[in-house]
Amino acid sequence: MTAITQNRTATDAGLRTRLTTAIQRMQDNRARRAIYRQTVRELNALTTRDLDDLGINRSMIAGLAHEAAWGPTR
Template structure:
């Protein structure tokens, strides 16, 4: 997870800003891959398997969001 913070009085150069942008983009793509993989794996389970886990099909999206983004 990449975070960019600007210190007061310190200006980031163009190359620093581009690097931060690319790191943030890579992080976002990684999180989206986790989201899609979680949705794919949970959708592959039968209703019985999901029930054994205490999961309803309507919960799959919110579980995937929490797994990928922590929300």
Template sequence: MAFTADIRSYETSIVDRIERAIDGYKAQRALRATYRKTVHELMLLNDRDLNDLGIDRQDIPAVAREAAGLK
């Protein structure tokens, strides 16, 4: 008769799951803060400065999402 041991790692407590959820929330919140800061800073630029950067004003949200690493 063969005996096998299951050595896979499982989360053993709800505390581990809660800590992971909190870490994910903090990471997402940091990305959103980067997005908001980027939008704010780009909106402060005039159209000429944006044009020098190759950015249209309507493209600011997309540029900020890319800079923050959001989808």
């Protein structure tokens, strides 16, 4: 009976860890998507002249926002 109880406790702990990790990953992805959306919104609000001064073309906005949220691609 002790082996069954220990096995169940270990299984519960493993499940709890996986669930906690999944929740943390979802929260992290949600925060990154918010950074992406905010970056796109702010860059789209700039005039073409402002973007030119920064050396940014409008076609670069999505890539820059992705890099801001998830880091540079490898």
